[in-house]
Structures are given as structure tokens and as C-alpha cells.
Amino acid sequence: MAQPVAGILTPQPVSMPAIPVREILPWAIFGGLLMLIALYFIGAEQGATALIQGHAVHEFVHDGRHLLGFPCH
Amino acid sequence: MTRILLVRGMLAGFVAGLLVFALARWIGEPQVERAVAFETSMARAKGEAPEPEIVSRKMQSSLGLLTATVVDGTAIGGIFALVFAFAYGRLPVRSPRALSAVLAVLGFVAIAAVPAVKYPANPPSVGNPETIGVRTGAFFLLIGVSVAAAILATQVERSLHARLGAWNASLLAVMLFVVVTASVSHFLPEFDEVPAGFPITLMWKFRVAALEMQILMWGTLGFFFGWLADRELKARRLHG
Numbered sequence: 001m002a003q004p005v006a007g008i009l010t011p012q013p014v015s016m017p018a019i020p021v022r023e024i025l026p027w028a029i030f031g032g033l034l035m036l037i038a039l040y041f042i043g044a045e046q047g048a049t050a051l052i053q054g055h056a057v058h059e060f061v062h063d064g065r066h067l068l069g070f071p072c073h
Numbered sequence: 074m075t076r077i078l079l080v081r082g083m084l085a086g087f088v089a090g091l092l093v094f095a096l097a098r099w100i101g102e103p104q105v106e107r108a109v110a111f112e113t114s115m116a117r118a119k120g121e122a123p124e125p126e127i128v129s130r131k132m133q134s135s136l137g138l139l140t141a142t143v144v145d146g147t148a149i150g151g152i153f154a155l156v157f158a159f160a161y162g163r164l165p166v167r168s169p170r171a172l173s174a175v176l177a178v179l180g181f182v183a184i185a186a187v188p189a190v191k192y193p194a195n196p197p198s199v200g201n202p203e204t205i206g207v208r209t210g211a212f213f214l215l216i217g218v219s220v221a222a223a224i225l226a227t228q229v230e231r232s233l234h235a236r237l238g239a240w241n242a243s244l245l246a247v248m249l250f251v252v253v254t255a256s257v258s259h260f261l262p263e264f265d266e267v268p269a270g271f272p273i274t275l276m277w278k279f280r281v282a283a284l285e286m287q288i289l290m291w292g293t294l295g296f297f298f299g300w301l302a303d304r305e306l307k308a309r310r311l312h313g
């Protein structure tokens with residue numbers, strides 16, 4: 001008897017559908033890659049590795065890199 | 074649905090980045106300024122010519138810092154939303170707001186706290202430029218291991234949940250996470266590159282500021298994204 005009562009008292013559906021992986025995957029690949037590239041430029045470019053010559057990117061985000069805990073120089 | 078969550082995550086991360094910028098200006102920049110002054114006086118004492126200033130200090134501490142915190146926040150917010158999209162309906166946490174808070178705690182521990190215990194944030198003038206390659210590699214490797222350990226621990230909790238109950242299964246999962254991350258941290262290289270005479274109180278204040286910035290970042294993400302996701306998911310449930 002306890003079961004139906006609990007069912008009535010619970011306003012929201014008991015089970016929620018998970019978002020299918022095939023719907024998440026394209027977003028995860030393209031979105032995730034984009035986010036990681038952004039993090040690379042903020043956190044590591046012109047440190048251990050450099051895609052762009054010089055120190056301009058490194059120097060521009062210098063304070064943020066130190067305070068966000070990335071290895072800087 | 075994934076697109077909607079991703080955009081909300083990036084928005085929450087953007088806002089978190091703005092708040093982190095404000096906090097960094099307030100408690101972080103004074104320490105960076107003092108550390109830069111130490112670095113300059115050390116170079117002068119050694120008789121080195123001052124480095125050419127490519128970007129002015131003013132630019133570094135304003136627009137540069139803002140760019141770093143906002144891009145960092147937005148990117149982490151986006152990835153956070155993608156993880157949420159996968160976890161929703163797959164982890165036993167039903168409420169979107171509670172799930173967001175749980176994931177933020179896991180993210181903070183795995184991505185910010187565990188790597189920081191081994192490789193804490195360093196102010197300017199700390200760190201040998203010659204070891205930057207190894208330091209960067211070790212830092213990101215530790216983040217990778219820590220994230221993998223957190224996923225593994227979550228899986229272990231799920232599989233033991235029915236047999237041992239929530240409390241014991243969670244306790245075992247946490248222990249597994251601590252043992253894996255602590256052992257890997259132990260065997261990763263150590264870098265002792267603090268110059269002699271660097272003020273220890275400055276180091277403490279700098280690292281506390283860096284930690285507080287991470288708490289603010291993940292806290293904002295967990296609560297603000299949870300609220301946004303809850304609204305979206307509730308609207309979907311009511312209207313089909």
C-alpha cells in the first residue's frame with residue numbers, strides 16, 4: 001500500500017530519460033575540442049610548446065596564468 | 074537538449090569567469106605585483122638587464138587577466154555542461170540542481186584541488202624556465218589521472234551501491250580515489266624552484282588567493298548552471 005501513496009505524493013516523474021549518447025557525441029567532440037583549444041591558449045601556449053612565435057600570448061595572459069595555477073615560466 | 078545545456082554551461086562559466094576576475098583583482102593582483110617587484114629586484118641584484126616589456130603590467134593585470142579568467146570559465150563551463158548532459162539520468166542524483174552541485178564538487182576536487190596539492194599555483198619569480206616542459210607535462214598528466222580516477226571511483230560506487238549501501242560504497246570509492254591520486258602524485262617529479270629569500274607570507278597569500286579563485290569558479294558553475302539546467306529541464310517535462 002505504501003508504494004501507490006508515495007507515487008501520488010511525488011510530483012515529478014520517477015524516472016527521467018537520459019540524453020542518448022548519439023545526441024551528445026557530436027557536441028562533445030566539436031564543443032569539447034573547441035573548449036580544450038581555448039584552454040590551451042590561456043594555459044599553455046608559448047610555455048612548453050608554441051604554435052605562434054614570440055611571447056605576446058604568454059605575456060598577455062601572464063597574470064591569469066599564474067593565478068589560475070598553470071605552470072607559467 | 075545537449076545544445077541548450079552546452080550554451081547554458083558556457084553562460085554560467087562566463088559569469089563565473091567575470092566573478093573570478095573581480096576576486097583576482099581584489100586578492101590576487103596585490104600578490105602578483107609584490108612577486109613581480111621581487112623578481113625585478115632579484116634581476117637587478119644579479120646585474121641582469123631588465124627584460125623588454127612586451128605587454129605592459131597594466132594590460133596584464135586588467136584586460137589580460139580578464140581574458141584569461143573569462144575564457145577559462147567559459148571553456149570549463151562548456152565541458153561541465155557536456156559532462157552534465159551525459160550524467161543526467163545515468164547517475165542516481167535526480168534533481169538537476171543537486172546533480173550540478175555534485176559534479177561541481179567532483180570537478181573541483183579532480184581538476185583543481187588534487188593537482189594543486191602536488192603542483193600548487195606559483196607566483197612570478199618562482200619556477201625555472203628550463204623545466205617548463207616537464208612541469209607542464211606532469212601537471213596535465215596529473216589532471217588526466219585525477220579525472221580518470223574520479224570516473225573510476227564513480228563506477229565503483231555505482232556497482233557496489235546495491236550490495237554495500239550508499240554510505241559504504243561511497244566511502245570505498247573515495248578511498249580508491251585518494252589512493253590512486255596520492256600514489257601517482259608521489260611518483261611524479263618534484264620541483265623545488267623557490268628562489269632564496271622569497272617571502273613566505275607572500276607565497277601563502279598568493280596560493281590561498283589562487284585556491285579561493287578555484288572555489289569561486291566551481292561554486293558559481295555548480296549553483297548557477299544547476300539553476301539554469303533545472304529551469305530548462307522542468308520546462309521540457311511540462312510541455313513535452
